[in-house]
Amino acid sequence: MAAFLLLVNIGILCNHQNQNNMKKLLILSLGSALLLACGGKSQNGKALGEELCECYKKANGMDAADPKRATAQADCLKKQGDVWNKVKDDPKEADEYNKVIGACASEQIKKSFGQ
Numbered sequence: 001m002a003a004f005l006l007l008v009n010i011g012i013l014c015n016h017q018n019q020n021n022m023k024k025l026l027i028l029s030l031g032s033a034l035l036l037a038c039g040g041k042s043q044n045g046k047a048l049g050e051e052l053c054e055c056y057k058k059a060n061g062m063d064a065a066d067p068k069r070a071t072a073q074a075d076c077l078k079k080q081g082d083v084w085n086k087v088k089d090d091p092k093e094a095d096e097y098n099k100v101i102g103a104c105a106s107e108q109i110k111k112s113f114g115q
Helices: 002-015 019-038 045-061 068-087 091-112
Strands: none
Touching: 045 068, 045 091, 068 091
């Protein structure tokens, strides 16, 4: 959506001769570009950990004979690396993430042993 807005705003900017409108559209275009560059909302360590936990719950909850299970687990593992790279430089976010993932891992282990 932001990319579309950026293209529309640049097109409008190129077709206008009025200087005031050009300034307003330039600001709007830069705002759209910023939105596009930031990729929308960002999540904190806790939310990222919860999202990753749900990924593992879904993957581990699949039938062991399901050929898609290994792929789903591998996707979660890749996602775990990506998430860690997002939070590792912020101690507060990393702590929140680790707390959620630790609880999730404990829950998954207990579940696998039928507890």
